[in-house]
Amino acid sequence: MTTDLGRPRNPGIDDAVLRATVDLIAESSYADLSVDAIAARAGTSKPAIYRRWRGKAHLVHEAVFPIGATTAIPDTGSLPGDVREMLRRTLAVLSTPAALAALPGLVGEMASDPTLHAALLERFGDILVGALSDHIEVARRRGEVRQDVTASELAEAIAGITLMTLISRGASLDETWVERTACLITKGIGT
Structure with missing residues (x-):
């Protein structure tokens, strides 16, 4: 005892x-x-x-990046719909005042400390490895995604393009940006 x-x-x-x-x-x-x-x-x-x-x-x-409803993998019934919703959610999280203030410092610290980078990414491990991998497999069975696409690659594409666009354009991204970016990503990973 x-x-x-x-x-x-x-x-x-x-x-x-x-x-x-x-x-x-x-x-x-x-x-x-x-x-x-x-x-x-x-x-x-x-x-x-x-x-x-x-x-x-x-x-x-x-x-700044809590795990909750915004990090859940959406299921709209189609890969393009899911990617659009993941982009919307990622944009919502990354464009908050706290995230915009935190990101430069966090990115700098993660770049200089690989153990920190690994520990922070581990928080989202179940979402990326489990939920998103399962989601991609369903999309594969529907014939919507290539066999070689991984959950990590899709998550990096969504987070990376959103972060880079926020840095270069500011927080004024709209639904047109979401649609165009979702189209770019889904065509890139599609069959």
């Missing part, structure tokens, strides 16, 4: 820290964000934060 020692964790602290992180980064930048400021805004301590997250990058990634 195992006995937990000490006080049980307060789940309210997690929510407060995540909210404080999103609020603070949207007000400043990744470089200016500090764990001290997050702790003060959340009404907790730095040690409480470091017990939950390995560091600032891990915390920011979880706060």
Whole structure:
């Protein structure tokens, strides 16, 4: 029998820290964000934060890119419809003020620390490896996607093109962009 020692964790602290992180980064930048400021805004301590997250990058990634309804793989019944919806959802997440402020710092840290990059991508592993792989297999059976296309490649195409377009054009992307980009991607992976 195992006995937990000490006080049980307060789940309210997690929510407060995540909210404080999103609020603070949207007000400043990744470089200016500090764990001290997050702790003060959340009404907790730095040690409480470091017990939950390995560091600032891990915390920011979880706060700004939560796993939930927007990360679920859509099922519209067709590959073009699914790609359009994945683009819409990706655009919605990446164009928030917090994401726009966080991305430059996160990309820089991931580029210089491959272990951080792997750990952050691992958060989305089940979605990419499981759900999207299964989804692509269904599209293969319908004759909509080539045999050599992988879930990682499709996710990279969607996230990459959305991120690059946001960087080069700003957050003013519209439904016309979604339609044209979905067409480009589906033709590229189609049979």
